[in-house]
Amino acid sequence: MILYISAGSPFARIIRVLARDRGLALDEIEVPLRDPASPLLEFSPPGRVPTLRDGDHALVEVPLILAHLGWLPADAPARARLGQALSLIEGIAVWNRDLRRPPEERSEKMQALERARTCRTLDAMNPAD
Ligand SMILES: N[C@@H](CCC(=O)N[C@@H](CS)C(=O)NCC(=O)O)C(=O)O
Missing domain, CATH: 1.20.5 (Single alpha-helices involved in coiled-coils or other helix-helix interfaces)
Incomplete structure (x- = not known):
């Protein structure tokens, strides 16, 4: 799985920190934000980070990424x-x-x-x- 990030994004940091904490190796790719030439826009129209690419699927929004990774708390x-x-x-x-x-x-x-x-x-x- 690939995690698209920007270095300063607090939202991307949530997933990055949890991935390290839980021993999940995600390939991190830094992308420019608010840039019409961003490679992210080729498969993720919102162009926001974090975006988690899992196969053909591009997931955005932290809670949905947490749910996809099984990290959304249940209680x-x-x-x-x-x-x-x-x-x-x-x-x-x-x-x-x-x-x-x-x-x-x-x-x-x-x-x-x-x-x-x-x-x-x-x-x-x-x-x-
Ligand atoms: N609600 C989103 C917020 C993500 C977000 O706004 N990320 C910012 C970076 S901190 C972004 O991608 N901004 C790019 C833009 O506004 O086009 C989430 O939960 O992931």
């Missing part, structure tokens, strides 16, 4: 924690993308929303004693 508490962690990363990614835009294209409203979501989620994941 509700673990699924709830995983969902919070994935949602946390998603919010930070949106926030980070906005911060990297030219100042006139940034949205303070969106940043405030994502900041609040991040703080809420972190508080819930790490309740104060």
Whole structure:
């Protein structure tokens, strides 16, 4: 199986870390993002990483890749924690993308929303004693 990644992607890192942890040898191929010339687009229209290629199938979205590899937790508490962690990363990614835009294209409203979501989620994941 081949895992298409970008070095800085926190989503790809979830699969990369788990694969190392669980001793699954995945061939990792780094691809450019948001590039119409990306080789990923030849078989995976979303062009996102991680993409797991298993034979003729190209899987995207971390939870589906986890399920495909048999690594999706079965119990509700673990699924709830995983969902919070994935949602946390998603919010930070949106926030980070906005911060990297030219100042006139940034949205303070969106940043405030994502900041609040991040703080809420972190508080819930790490309740104060
Ligand atoms: N919800 C997706 C998020 C994946 C994602 O957004 N990855 C980013 C890199 S961190 C990406 O591929 N961006 C490329 C783009 O937006 O075209 C997942 O669970 O895999």
